[in-house]
Amino acid sequence: MDYQPLKIPDVVLMTPKVFGDERGFFLETFRQSEFEKHCGNYTFVQDNHSKSAKGILRGLHYQLENPQGKLVRVTRGEVFDVAVDLRKSSPTFGQWVGATLSEENKQMLWVPPGFAHAFYVTSDEAEFQYKCTDYYAPGDEYSIRWDDPDLGIDWPLKGEAPRVSEKDGNGLLFRDAPGFE
Template identity: 55%
Template sequence: MKIVETAIPGPLVIEPRVFGDARGFFMETWNAAAFAEAGLDLTFVQDNHSRSQKGVLRGMHFQNPGPQGKLVRVTRGAVFDVAVDLRRSSPHFGQWVGVELSADNRRMFWVPEGFAHGFLTLEDDTDFLYKCTAPYVPQSEHSLAWNDPEVGIVWPATGIDPIISDKDASGLALADVPVFA
């Protein structure tokens, strides 16, 4: 696999080795030893799967306390996936990085603890899978406003207004969320 650093230290784009032929393809999406050798010695405790129509925006979510690291990928469709640095001590605090993940490019994205995470679906019937390093704890979940002007995420145009949940519509400004040390 190939590890690609992003503009913010921490989040990583992971390009797995894909073996293809006339029958289709094979790729390894998780191997604890290989990831540890690449510096990602991770233990996952929960896997999640969502399906969304084009234009659905989910995020920007995080847990504090009980932060989750997330290894995310798309198995059908495409998303624009975003991580926002919520570590107050980081020189990149409040900055974001985004990457397109799709069934075609087969990339994965590592979002470490201390980051808000979300995505915008770019195609109908997009399947999004993620492995988490900590269990979901509803009372620890928070949402950073997906459109906070201080963060300034530039979401790609989909031709429709983003479809968001009531919870995500009430996301807080960066100045009001419980950030990390």
């Protein structure tokens, strides 16, 4: 596995070694000892799997009292995945990074606790899987608007505005969103 810190160094793009032949392929998607060496000592407690159609945007989501680190990957289709630093003490507070994750490149993105996370589906549909470092807590969920002018995320939109949930459509502006100390 190749671990590449992005512009915000705590967010890490992971590229697995893929071994393939005429029968198919094999790859290792997670090894605790290597993950700790490159990303930190975290324990995953929940795995999630979602399916979305083209043009769907989910996020920018985070939990404040029960912050979740997320190790995300796409097993079908393609998404543009984004992490926004919400740690007020960080030199990269309010900055974002993005990566294209797909079934072809088989890359994964580590989004640590203290970040808002979102993805936009660029293929006809996508299946998105992720491991979380804390449990989902319904009363502790926040959403920042995907089109927040202060963040200025450069989404690779395909024509019309993305489809979002009612909750995400009513998300907070970054300047009004509670962050991490």
